[in-house]
Amino acid sequence: MIILKQQQTEKELEISLRIKHFSMGNYDWSRFNVRIPVKSSIQQVYDAWTSPAALESWFLREAVFTSNAGEPVNNNSKIQKGDHYTWHWYGYADDVPERGEILVANGHDYLRFSFGKAGIVNINISSESGETVIDLVQEAIPTDDASRASYHLGCSNGWTFYLANLKSFLEGGLDLRNKNEAHKNVINS
Known part of the structure; x- marks a missing residue:
C-alpha cells in the first residue's frame, strides 16, 4: 500500500511538472518557427524571396527596395545585404506599410x-x-501584451498563410491571396 501510494505521488508530481513546463508562463513569446516542405529546388525558393517582382508574385502587393546607397532597386534585380524595403499587402491601405x-x-x-x-x-x-x-x-519579438497579440500571434498566422501560398504558387502556379478589397478580415490578405 505504501509503495502504491508513493508511485501515485511520483506520478502526480511528474504530471504537475509537465503541466508547469508547458504552461504559458514558460512559453517563449519572443520567437516562433514556421516550416513547410515545397516541391521546388532550393534556388527556386530562394529566388522567390529575393527580388521585388518575385515577392509581388506570391507575397506582396508592392515591394519597393532601395540600395544601401539610396538608389532604387530594379524590380527584377536581386536584393542584397543593406537594402531597405517598404512593403504593402493586399487588403491593407498604402498607409500601412512594413519597413x-x-x-x-x-x-x-x-x-x-x-x-x-x-x-x-x-x-x-x-x-x-x-x-x-x-x-x-521570427525572433526578437517584443513581449508586452500588445506585441504578443499583434506580432507573435498575428505574424505567425500571416507567415503560415504566406508560406502555404508560396508552396501553392511554386508547385502549381495558384496564387491564393485575396485581392478583392471588399473582402475584409479574411485569412488570405
Whole structure:
C-alpha cells in the first residue's frame, strides 16, 4: 500500500511538472518557427524571396527596395545585404506599410531581414528527406501584451498563410491571396 501510494505521488508530481513546463508562463513569446516542405529546388525558393517582382508574385502587393546607397532597386534585380524595403499587402491601405532592412542575403539558401517593430525574420532553405524545406524563424519579438497579440500571434498566422501560398504558387502556379478589397478580415490578405 505504501509503495502504491508513493508511485501515485511520483506520478502526480511528474504530471504537475509537465503541466508547469508547458504552461504559458514558460512559453517563449519572443520567437516562433514556421516550416513547410515545397516541391521546388532550393534556388527556386530562394529566388522567390529575393527580388521585388518575385515577392509581388506570391507575397506582396508592392515591394519597393532601395540600395544601401539610396538608389532604387530594379524590380527584377536581386536584393542584397543593406537594402531597405517598404512593403504593402493586399487588403491593407498604402498607409500601412512594413519597413525594414535586409541583414543577410547569401545568394543561395539564407535570408535575414528586420521586420519593422515585429523583430527579425530568418529564412533558411534546406533539403530534408528529398524535399526542399522552408524554415522561417521570427525572433526578437517584443513581449508586452500588445506585441504578443499583434506580432507573435498575428505574424505567425500571416507567415503560415504566406508560406502555404508560396508552396501553392511554386508547385502549381495558384496564387491564393485575396485581392478583392471588399473582402475584409479574411485569412488570405
